[in-house]
Every structure is written in structure tokens, then in C-alpha cells.
Amino acid sequence: MVMNIYIKTMTEDDDREVVANACMSIADIIKDYSYMALEPYMSWLVDATLTLLREESACQQLENGSDIDDEDDTEHDEILMDAVSDLLPAFAKSMGYHFAPIFAKLFEPLMKFAKASRPPQDRTMVVACLAEVAQDMGAPIASYIDRLMPLVLKELASPSATNRRNAAFCAGELAKNGGETTLKYYNDILRGLYPLFGESEPDDAVRDNAAGAVARMIMVHPQSIPLNQVLPVFLRVLPLKEDHEESMAVYNCVSMLVLSSNPQILSHVPELVNIFAQVLVSPAETPEVKAQVGGAFSHLLSVYGQEMQPLLSNLPPAHANALAAFAPNS
Template sequence: MLLALKSNEGITAHVEEDKTFVLLDDDDDDDNDTELGEKDSVDFLVDEPETELHDVAGFSVENAYIDEKEDACDALGEIAFSTGAAFQPFLESSFQQVYEMRDFPHEDVRRAAFGAMGQFCRAQHQVWKENPTETNHQALLKLLDVVLPCFVENVRTEHERQVVMGILETMNNVIKSCKEEAFKNPARLKDISHVIRDVLKKKTVCQDGGGDEADDEEHQAEYDAMLQEFAGEGIPLVAASVPADKFSPFLNDLLPLLMSKTKSSCTVADRSFSVGTIGEILQALVTAPGGPGVAGRLSNRLLPVLVAGVRDSDAEVRNNSVFGLGCLAQAAGPIGVTDYPMMLSVFSNMLTKESDLRVIDNLCGALCRMISTNVDAVPLEQVVPALVGCLPLKEDMEENKTVFNCLAMLYTHSPALVLKLMKPIVAASTHVLGNNKVDQETQITLAQLIKEFAQHHSADFQAAVTSLPVEQQATLSAAISAS
């Protein structure tokens, strides 16, 4: 694979025509064009002193060799990430060869090279986590110090949108894997935040409208939207990787760019992307050091945007807005309590009107985030029965974690309320236990709650169980036995 990357076989340099003859005689120019492949192409490896580099008009590369280099980059990245420590003896030499491909004439090879560089970083991070020596840590930081600035520079200067999309996606994966290690260099947070900002503002070379003339405006707009989505996806990943107070100045610059896409005049895709990204940023602030303080300060700016979103005509925009409101309540913590009455009113109105199943699932999740964060600020006797009445969740299985963690907490906080709702909770649990779409941790939490019902409130529990079909009874029995 390294030989495939080193090889210049199949690459041909084309010598620029003498401009004097072009100016004097168009016919000569035509003749020369037809003979270009025969007379004026030179082997890239041949050293001919009369052919200066500035005389070379361009290069052509045979498809088979392009494919070979692209495949070699892809394979090296995958092997490094899959084999971890076993790849260490080959990491440096592989990286050097792949790094050389970042300027290769063909875009597919460049894209594959950037992808492999990201995989090398993730592989080294994995090696360090498994064997946290100082040597492994320094190797990771050294790699990141080369790769991330390379990504940032090429997002700005690369002409091909597809390559830039690949770089942004790879950079997101590196940040997601390496988290705070990606930001050990003091300049890194600013550099990455600013390049995300530049993509959102359409200030990079590939967004200047000077690309392939064959691209119609519709395709260019589609590519620009995709580019901005890849850039936007990086914001919550950065928010989850650094202390919130450090990221706050950059977040203040980025949020208006997202909020400008939430207006009713924007496309559905833009509205969905922007409110979804805002929700993910708030979700990241839940666990980021200093996150609640930053989320609390942002609340006045974001609340109107998200409330407007829950009234959108498009279900996906409503869904993302509901998710964002729940995350805002969770991230802001005690600071957000003053907004609870208004948010509960919005959710109450939605529950009576909403027909989209995914939106209803996320309404349940948002209510549970509010309860779990500030249980005393929610009128439980009204909210919890309405919440349980929407179970089981139909579409968004990930929200089961939020819902059943909340119900388990409520069983400790307000056992009488939960026991009154035992029958619908038990019925809903049969759709979660043993469901491979629900994570194991959530299933364990739910199984423990059901076991509590069975052990300490056996009569009510048996009554709830016997009202179920036989198959669901068997599911419960198996879950209790296993827990």
C-alpha cells in the first residue's frame, strides 16, 4: 500500500504551449492540440532539464492509479483504526506517505488522504486510552498538531466542495473521539471555531461560486447547504470537548449564524438543521464544565427561537425544537426555572394537538428532562399522568433512556404518584425490555423498577401483569428473573 502511494506511475505532465505561436497562428495551435499526447507529454519521473516546472500546464493521471492510491489511503486508515497498538510500528511511515497525498491532483485521492489522517489520530487516541503512557500521549498530541491545522487550512483553500465536506466530516470524527485532547494547543479552539464560522458565512474558496461551470445553481445551493451542515455538526462536538466559559465567546459568534436560518422564510432543511444544531449544543452544555451558567445566559436569546419552532408547520422542525427546549431546561438547571410555566404551557398545548409520533416521543423526553432537573418546579400530579399516557414511545427509542430514568427517580421522590400509574408503566415496559433498539443501561434501569414493583407492591403488580397478553407477561417474567 505504501508503494502504491509512493509510485508516480501513470502520472503525466503536460507542457504548456508556446504562447508566442498561439498569438500568431491559430492553426498551429490546433495542430499542436491534436499532437499533445504524442509530442508534449513527458513522463513525470524523467528529469529533462529543458522542461522547467513553470512550463508544466497540468498533470493527467490514469484512473487505475488514482483508484489504487485512493484505496491505499482508505485501507491504511481503516487498518490503523481497527488494529490499534498492532499498527504502531507502521504508523509513522504510513502517515508520512498519506500526508504527501493531501496535494495530489485528483480530488478522490485528496479526500481519502484527509480521511486516513483522521483515522490515524483516532487510532493513536485509542492506543493512548488503552495504554496511557506519556510516550503515547505525546505521540497523539504531535499527530493532532499536524493534522488539525492541515484540516483547517484545507477547508479554507480547497476548491472541491466534496473534499471539504470530507475534511469537515473527518475533523468532526476526530473531535468526537479525542475530545479535550484535540484542544490542548491554545490556538486550536479559535482556529476551529473560526473555520466553522467561515463555512457558515460561505467565505471559503469552494463556496465562492467559481467552481465547475456545469453545476447549476440548484446543485450549488444543495452543496453549500451540505457543507454548512457538516460545519454546524462540529459546534456541539466542540462544546462537549472544552469548558463552556472558554467556548462561550466563539459560541456567541456562531449562534447568530444558526438563528438566522430559523426564520419562516428559510427552507425547511435550513430550519430543521439550525434548531437541531442548537438543541445538540444545549445537550452538550449539560455535561460541559460551566455549561449550566452559559446555557442560562443564552436562555433569553434561544427560548423565543425554539418556542417559534414548536409551532412550525414541519414535523421535523417541531421535533428538533421540542428536543432543544428540553435540553435548554436541562442545561440551564436552576437558572431556567423561571421559564418552566411558559414551557409547560407550550408542551400542554402541543400534547392535545400533535399527531406526529416522533414529536410526541420528544415531548415526553422534554418533560422528563424538566422533571429530572427541577422536580419541584413541575406540577407532577398533572404532568406525569399525561406523560405516562403517551407511553410506550413509538419512534424515538433513544428517549426511553430519558423517560425511564425520570420514572425511576420519581419512584424515589414521589412513590405514591408512580404507584397510581403502575398499570400503564408496566404495560409500556413490555415494549422496552428485550427491545434491541433500546440501550442495555436503560433496560437495566427499567428492569430494576419493575422488580421493585413486584417485590414491594405484589398485589398491584400482579393485577397489572394479568391484564396483559401472555407474550408480554413472559417478557416481564424473563426481565425480573434476569435482573
């Protein structure tokens, strides 16, 4: 019953704040319940979402004025559109790849907000939405790569830190889920991400998301990444400073390279020991991430044995003790 009221509110209420709250409530319901609970309302819900993306709902008419029909009219409420754009990732999370046919309907109306004539906050709203959809919808995103990649590459160079951060996250998710289609963009993505690793990037969260993107690229197509050039730049920004949602992707990648005894990563053992120690003592990292890093450290010990001793004795005691917990019992 409550879903009926919320969906009706989306298109018929003339107060934008009320509509935004209805969208947020629906997104929460979708996250809390399975797709089965949602299914009876789905076609009605998709139609309401389309109406809002096309800026044709009751609350959007008042603002636009009934006689103004400028498709690029940028006068819309940011809070409202953020709430609407949060519905798409919620659908994707609940439906997985089954979201593909619905996403196909919503794609063009969403992309209208990514036009160059739109304000930067509209474009980054779209990029963030696409990143989360790609993450949960998976492989079907491949058919959109050629449309999306030019937007994402352009956004990597945005003057706004939020835009750069979302673009880096999106580039990684597109690379991870876009299959072979993304390979031709790998060099462009790496070129776009490179400045985000440097001193000129003032924002730690942007840098963390750039690291996450590179990690995802390495995980899906390690042979398409010039590791000898990329790893020194990548390792230099670790451990992550601010966006620990990227930890699993980043340290999973580092651990995979270590456990497969990749010769490129094994030339960085001193840096790895230092990074692993900092991750293990960090209160911001999860036990899962620490176990991953501990396993990689344990592998280094089994490969290098006593040669590791000088590296460990140079560490602060707390760091050395954190690593010692993962040493195989001698």
C-alpha cells in the same frame, strides 16, 4: 498534518462538497481523539468555522457573487452548512464547559441562520446544533436562554416534523442545562409541547422527543411541573415508538418518580406495569434501560405485593415472564 490540510480546505477550496467533507472529517477526528490532540489547531479551526458561518469562504464567494452583499441571502448549500453546524456540537463534546468562550464567538454568526427570513431547514439546523451544544457544554448555556427560547417555542409549532422534533429535543436540553433561567419558560414550553402528544401529531419521533423534553423538565425541577396534569398525557405516549435515544431520559424519569414513591405516579400503576413489560420485551431498548425499568418494577412489587397479581395475570405470557425476571426471589 492532515488537520492542516482540512482546515486550509475549509476556507480556501472553492468546491462546496469538498469543504463539507473536510468539515465532516474534522468532526470525526474531534470525536475520535481527545481535546489534547485538537488544541494546537483550535484557534485556526475556530477562525475557519467563523469564516464559513459568515459565508465568507472561497466556496461561498462563488455562489454569492462578489458584488452581492445581502446579509439575508439564503442561497447557500444546505449540505455544507449542515456539515459546518456539526462542528459546534463536536467541539462541545470534546471540551465540555470549556467550550463556552469559543461558543460566544460563534453564537451570533450561527443565529443569523435562525432568522424568520431563512428557510425552515436553516432554522432547524440551528435548533439541532444548539440542543447538542447545550447537552455537552452544560451550564454556560444558561446565559443564552432568553435569546433562544422564543425561537425554540416558535419552532415547536412548525409545519415541518423535523423542525418540531429538533425543537422538542432542544427545549428539553435547555430546560435541563439552563438552570433557574429556564423556570420562567416552563409553562410556555409545556403549552408548546402539549399538541405534540395528541392525535393531531402524525410523527412518532416528534412525540418521543416531546416525551424526552418533559422527562428532562421533571428531572431538574419536579416541583415546577403540575404532575397531576402532565403525567396522564406523558404516560399515554409510552413506550417510545421510534427515537430510542430518548429512552434513557424518559425511563430514568419514570423510574425516579416510582422509586421516590411519588404519589402522582403511584396512581398510574396499571399503566406503568404495561409500559415496563413492553420496554422489557423490546429489541430496540438497551440492557441499561431495561435494568432501570426492571428496578422500578421491583420497587412496585415491594410496595404493593400481592395486589400486583391481577395486573400481571392480564398480561401476555411473554410480557409477564419478562417482568417476573425482576421479581425479588420470594
